[in-house]
Every structure is written in C-alpha cells, then in structure tokens.
Amino acid sequence: xxxxxxxxxxxxxxxxxxxSRREVAKLAGVSEATVxxxxxxxxxxxxxxxxxxxxxxxQLNYVPNVLAQQLARRRSGNLGVILPYVPKVKLFSTYYFxxxxxxxxxxxxxxxxxxxxxxxxxxxxxxxxxLFQTQKVDACIMLGSQDSAEEREALRQLHEEGYPxxxxxxHFDDEPFKTIEADHVKGGQLAATHLIERGCRRIAFLNGPxxxxxxxxxxxxxxxxxxxxxxxxxxxxxYLGNYSRKSGYQYAGQLAEAIREGQVDGxxxxxxxxxxxxxxxxxxxGVKPGRDAALIGYDDAEGARFTEPQLSSVAxxxxxxxxxxxxxLLDSLHAPxxxxxAADSGEPAExxxxxxxxxxxxxxxxxxxxxxxxxxxxxWQGDS
Numbered sequence: 001x002x003x004x005x006x007x008x009x010x011x012x013x014x015x016x017x018x019x020s021r022r023e024v025a026k027l028a029g030v031s032e033a034t035v036x037x038x039x040x041x042x043x044x045x046x047x048x049x050x051x052x053x054x055x056x057x058x059q060l061n062y063v064p065n066v067l068a069q070q071l072a073r074r075r076s077g078n079l080g081v082i083l084p085y086v087p088k089v090k091l092f093s094t095y096y097f098x099x100x101x102x103x104x105x106x107x108x109x110x111x112x113x114x115x116x117x118x119x120x121x122x123x124x125x126x127x128x129x130x131l132f133q134t135q136k137v138d139a140c141i142m143l144g145s146q147d148s149a150e151e152r153e154a155l156r157q158l159h160e161e162g163y164p165x166x167x168x169x170x171h172f173d174d175e176p177f178k179t180i181e182a183d184h185v186k187g188g189q190l191a192a193t194h195l196i197e198r199g200c201r202r203i204a205f206l207n208g209p210x211x212x213x214x215x216x217x218x219x220x221x222x223x224x225x226x227x228x229x230x231x232x233x234x235x236x237x238x239y240l241g242n243y244s245r246k247s248g249y250q251y252a253g254q255l256a257e258a259i260r261e262g263q264v265d266g267x268x269x270x271x272x273x274x275x276x277x278x279x280x281x282x283x284x285x286g287v288k289p290g291r292d293a294a295l296i297g298y299d300d301a302e303g304a305r306f307t308e309p310q311l312s313s314v315a316x317x318x319x320x321x322x323x324x325x326x327x328x329l330l331d332s333l334h335a336p337x338x339x340x341x342a343a344d345s346g347e348p349a350e351x352x353x354x355x356x357x358x359x360x361x362x363x364x365x366x367x368x369x370x371x372x373x374x375x376x377x378x379x380w381q382g383d384s
Contacts, residue, residue: 019062028056078116079108079326080137084144085122095272095301096318097143100168103322104141111330113138126154132163139164139329141322146211147172164332166325169318171213171361179361180325184214187314187366188221191268191296194312194368196229198294199378200266204237204255206248206278207270218270218298237264241274248274252281259293266377272297272304272313279307279373290376300369309372317364324362 025032030049038045038053056062081104083091091097101115108115116137120126131137140158145151145167155177158165167179195203205222208215226233239255241247248269255278258264267289269275275297279289289295290309297304300315 019060021062024053024056024060024062027060028052076116076135076138077112077114078137079104079113079330080116080118080131080140082128082140082142082145083117083119084146085120086144087122095299095303099318100143100322103319103324104326105322107323107326108330111326113330126150128154128158128165129161129163132158138333139166141165141325141329142167142170145170146209147213148211164329166329168321168325169212169214173213176360178328180321180328181214181361181363182316182318182321182366183363184217184366185221185224187298187316188218188268188270189225190221190366190368191218191298191314192222192225193228194370195266195268195294195296195374196225196231198266198374200294201231202234202237202262202264203231203266203268204239204258204264205268205270206239206241206251206274208241208243208274215270222268241270243271243273245273245277248277248279249281250277252278252285256282256285256287259287264293266294266374267296269295269297272299272301272311275311275313276303276307279311288380289373291380294374294377296370296374304369304371307373309376312371312374313369315367315369317366320364324364 021032021035025035028035028049030053034045034049035053035057038050039057081101083097092101105115118131128140131140140163142155142165145155147170152172152175155165155167155172156175159175159177165178167177167181169181171177171179171181192203192205203222203226205219207219210216223233239251241251255264255267259282267275267278269278275295279295282289282295287293288309294312296312296314298314298316299318300313304311304313
C-alpha cells in the first residue's frame with residue numbers, strides 16, 4: 001500500500017499521522033488505481049474525475065510519497081554526472097570540476113534530485129544508454145568528454161534513442177548535442193590581446209590537447225588576436241601541455257631560455273594550473289614573470305590570487321555552467337513534450353529547447369582579470 005504523510009500545523013495525534021491512497025479513493029468515489037494515475041499524471045483521465053481526486057486529497061491533506069511517485073513514473077530521482085578517467089588527478093580538488101559540480105549539485109538539490117557520480121573506467125567500453133535502461137538516472141551531464149570516435153558514437157546513440165543529456169565545456173562539431181560552455185574563442189583572444197597591449201610581440205602559447213574543443217577554441221582566439229594586430233603566428237612558439245601543473249613546470253627551462261634570448265616576451269597558458277606550474281619553474285630558472293616577460297593564465301582559479309606575482313587570468317563561469325546544464329535537463333524532464341518511456345517504445349523523445357547542430361551550444365561570457373604577472377610588464381618597479 002502506498003503511504004503518505006499528512007501535513008499538520010498543530011499538535012499531531014498518532015492516528016492522524018498516516019493517510020493511505022485507499023482513503024483518498026474512498027472519499028473521491030474512485031478506485032485506488034485512478035487515484036494513482038491522477039497523482040502521478042499517468043494516462044488519460046476525465047477532468048471531472050481528476051478534480052474529484054485532487055479535492056479529496058486536499059481535504060485529507062494527502063502528500064504523495066516521493067519515492068513511490070518516482071517508481072510509478074519510472075524515474076530514479078537521480079541526475080547522473082559522468083566524470084572522466086584522469087590518472088593521478090584528484091578531480092574533486094581541482095577548481096574546474098569542483099565549481100561545475102557545485103553548480104550542478106545546488107540546482108539538483110533545489111529541484112529535488114540527487115546526484116549520482118559515475119567515474120569512467122579506463123578499460124570498459126562506453127555504455128551510457130545502460131544507465132538509463134537500468135533506471136539508474138533520469139538525465140545525465142557529461143564532464144571532461146573527449147572528441148574521439150568512441151565518445152561520439154556513444155553520445156550519438158544516446159541522442160538517437162531520445163535520452164536527456166548535456167555536455168559541459170565540450171562541443172562536437174556537426175553534432176546536435178546540447179552543450180553548455182564558455183566562449184573560449186573570446187577568452188583566448190582576450191588573453192593574447194591583453195599581452196599585445198602590454199607591448200608583447202613574441203607570445204608563446206601553452207595549450208591543452210586538441211581532443212578538447214575548448215583547447216581548439218582558445219587556439220583560435222589566440223590566432224585571431226595575433227592576426228588583428230598584424231603579428232605572424234610562429235609555430236615554434238606553440239607548446240602542448242595536458243592542463244596539469246606538472247606539464248607547465250616541465251616547459252619552464254625551455255621557455256626561460258627563450259625569454260633570456262629575446263625569443264619570447266609573453267606567455268598565454270590555457271589554464272591556471274599550467275600557468276602556476278610554469279611560473280614556479282620560471283622563478284627557479286631565474287626568470288620572473290612580470291619583470292622579464294608577461295604571463296597570463298586561464299580559468300581565474302583561486303590559486304591565481306596567491307602566486308608571486310599574482311597571476312593574470314581569464315575568468316570562466318564554471319559554477320554557472322553546471323547550474324545551467326542541470327536546470328535545462330531537469331526542466332526538460334517535466335516539459336509536456338518529454339516522454340520518459342520513448343526509448344523503450346522505439347520513438348525518440350523531444351526535449352524542450354531541442355535545436356539543430358548550429359544552435360545547440362550555449363556559450364557563457366568570460367572576462368579578463370589582469371594582475372601583476374602581466375600588468376607589471378614592461379615597467380617592472382619591484383626588486384631586481
């Protein structure tokens with residue numbers, strides 16, 4: 001028997017604590033099955049019958065059991081979050097993942113959903129549809145997706161079968177996947193333009209892997225800034241890291257030598273972790289960012305405020321990206337056109353806000369945050 005808790009605003013008697021669906025059915029003069037269909041919004045119901053059931057529930061202060069409703073609607077109450085496999089990296093301690101997850105989690109909590117965190121395995125094949133088919137999740141957010149044939153195929157299968165999902169900070173060209181990201185082309189352009197306006201002309205770019213669309217977008221923005229100021233792109237000034245602090249640190253010796261020889265006077269790093277590692281390494285090699293060359297990172301992580309000198313950066317709204325991804329997905333579950341059983345019937349679901357490939361990506365604005373690592377250049381006033 002489905003049981004619900006009666007809501008009281010005064011002292012509660014023991015015999016008043018539980019109201020059953022049967023009592024609502026008796027007062028409304030209908031069957032328990034009809035009460036269930038009305039309260040769960042399942043199947044065609046005559047308006048007269050619906051009003052009778054709702055009035056009976058109101059009179060009895062009947063509050064439906066959330067878990068029972070989820071089962072009746074074939075919903076789990078879970079919002080899934082897919083996390084990438086990144087060896088030797090504590091994802092929850094990184095600014096990027098912590099901010100996005102906070103935005104997702106707060107929105108899910110506000111909308112009555114739990115988060116189900118699902119780390120990817122480095123050896124198992126992608127099988128995202130299984131999460132829905134086993135009713136583990138009602139919708140899914142993908143973090144850290146890479147542009148690979150396997151990933152595209154797994155996401156394409158989700159899309160074709162009508163399952164609700166959203167990518168965060170990764171778009172796939174020529175695919176209609178819903179994506180929430182930041183305007184990284186603009187971000188790369190802002191970073192490079194800032195250094196050019198500080199007087200830099202030999203600007204190195206330490207980027208991340210091309211399997212991430214944001215890496216390609218930042219590279220495009222960097223190139224656009226050089227082109228706008230008539231500076232020829234020099235491929236010898238392009239460096240490839242992996243977004244870790246260690247990968248920035250490893251290039252310090254090479255870049256320190258280039259700075260001393262006048263081959264580099266500014267550096268754009270594609271995230272703050274690499275920039276902070278690079279800054280530390282440059283100082284160990286006797287090169288001081290802000291004095292000998294301008295340096296700017298990307299993300300505006302908390303650590304950027306605590307380096308010496310403080311690190312210039314480009315602020316990215318990661319929290320808001322997580323918020324918007326969760327909001328869109330959970331809203332789509334309650335949209336009239338959304339059919340949670342469509343995949344089982346072989347008919348794809350139509351989701352609120354569904355758009356073509358050219359319109360399926362939402363980009364949030366970024367902003368420049370200049371600090372001492374670039375602002376002191378070229379007129380350093382500090383210690384030698």
